[in-house]
Amino acid sequence: MMRAHQPGSKPIDVPETIPNPAVPRTVPNPEPRPSEPIKVPAPQHLLCFL
Amino acid sequence: VSYAYRSQDLLSLLQTKAPVTAATLAANFRRNECGLLSVGLKIHCLDNGEKFKDLIEGLGGPSRILEVNYFKDARASLCLVLPPVGSATSAILLIHCIEQYIGSPVFANGQIQLQLCSPGRLSPRASALLGIAFYLGSDTLRRYTQADLRTTFESSFNHPRGVRLVLYDAEGDFDRNFTWWNYCGGHEPELPFANGRTDLLIGPGSRLDIENINLVATLLVHSEYDGYWSGLGQEFRAEMEMILRNHILAGLLDVPWVRQSWAQFGDDDRFFAALQELVAYAYGESTRVKQRRLLPFGMWRNGHARSPNGILEEVHKLLVKYRKAIERQSRLVTHAGESP
Numbered sequence: 001m002m003r004a005h006q007p008g009s010k011p012i013d014v015p016e017t018i019p020n021p022a023v024p025r026t027v028p029n030p031e032p033r034p035s036e037p038i039k040v041p042a043p044q045h046l047l048c049f050l
Numbered sequence: 051v052s053y054a055y056r057s058q059d060l061l062s063l064l065q066t067k068a069p070v071t072a073a074t075l076a077a078n079f080r081r082n083e084c085g086l087l088s089v090g091l092k093i094h095c096l097d098n099g100e101k102f103k104d105l106i107e108g109l110g111g112p113s114r115i116l117e118v119n120y121f122k123d124a125r126a127s128l129c130l131v132l133p134p135v136g137s138a139t140s141a142i143l144l145i146h147c148i149e150q151y152i153g154s155p156v157f158a159n160g161q162i163q164l165q166l167c168s169p170g171r172l173s174p175r176a177s178a179l180l181g182i183a184f185y186l187g188s189d190t191l192r193r194y195t196q197a198d199l200r201t202t203f204e205s206s207f208n209h210p211r212g213v214r215l216v217l218y219d220a221e222g223d224f225d226r227n228f229t230w231w232n233y234c235g236g237h238e239p240e241l242p243f244a245n246g247r248t249d250l251l252i253g254p255g256s257r258l259d260i261e262n263i264n265l266v267a268t269l270l271v272h273s274e275y276d277g278y279w280s281g282l283g284q285e286f287r288a289e290m291e292m293i294l295r296n297h298i299l300a301g302l303l304d305v306p307w308v309r310q311s312w313a314q315f316g317d318d319d320r321f322f323a324a325l326q327e328l329v330a331y332a333y334g335e336s337t338r339v340k341q342r343r344l345l346p347f348g349m350w351r352n353g354h355a356r357s358p359n360g361i362l363e364e365v366h367k368l369l370v371k372y373r374k375a376i377e378r379q380s381r382l383v384t385h386a387g388e389s390p
Contacts, residue, residue, distance in 0.1 A: 015193075020362055021362060022365075023187075023188075023366055
């Protein structure tokens with residue numbers, strides 16, 4: 001944040017970044033997961049059939 | 051772009067933690083989209099870079115991966131150069147894979163400065179248009195200090211790059227094995243230039259930034275190197291210059307946005323003053339838009355003939371228009387190529 005003012009005027013805060021109002025907001029992406037689970041098929045001999 | 055590892059090694063490493071995304075990326079790594087340019091990326095890490103430690107070790111260690119590259123943001127602990135990919139989509143996927151691998155965001159991360167590399171050196175005026183279109187079309191308006199734009203090549207003896215948003219390459223390795231759509235719509239297997247890039251230091255970037263820069267760089271490079279999108283590129287330049295004239299900002303195009311070999315003393319400051327003027331204008335527009343939204347609809351319409359969101363909306367609409375034009379026209383080229 002930067003504070004800017006001229007003598008006699010009220011100081012204003014100028015943020016580092018602001019959203020561009022002309023660009024439609026998109027849904028924020030979820031936080032990246034550290035890893036994706038690797039699907040390993042269960043061994044056939046462990047499958048039980050009822 | 052200099053990187054001392056094979057792209058296959060990077061993909062294999064990323065697949066260990068992001069198997070689905072990395073597999074999609076591997077299948078489309080060099081695939082061209084709509085005749086747009088290939089995309090290179092550099093990640094400048096402003097904190098201690100601890101999150102990238104495993105990735106760098108996996109690729110061969112810092113001495114092999116980082117220390118061969120002298121170029122980086124002057125404040126950065128490390129600069130990771132990524133292999134160029136065929137499209138903005140693949141570049142975004144590559145960042146997603148890295149985010150999953152390191153378990154931390156890369157996009158919109160204040161500790162990470164992204165550098166986007168486009169093949170082909172643009173003229174000074176086109177470089178100015180690239181920088182301005184990127185800034186006004188981004189989803190985030192940023193303030194800059196000169197420290198944000200300082201690199202280790204600021205005053206390099208052989209390749210001084212100054213303190214600029216737009217940078218030329220330092221004549222290092224160049225991968226030209228990407229599809230180029232020539233003037234007649236033919237798909238050539240390699241780029242028409244053996245060397246040369248125009249890069250942008252975008253700071254904490256977003257997906258939209260990558261897409262926009264790729265679009266604008268393609269239009270400008272094709273307009274200067276006689277590519278398939280040359281006509282659209284000329285139209286884009288004319289429209290962009292008209293927008294700047296209408297907002298009394300045309301003078302921004304006359305300052306040195308990229309450092310040329312004939313640079314003069316004080317050019318860095320001239321550029322930075324122009325950048326600050328652009329930033330102040332954009333911030334002012336943003337404030338006006340917020341105030342307008344508080345007014346009844348009719349009151350605003352009576353007083354303003356131009357787009358109610360001013361230059362920000364005009365540039366946004368311009369980018370959307372040219373993206374759609376390229377998508378529409380590229381389908382015709384692809385279909386024509388498929389017919390016997």
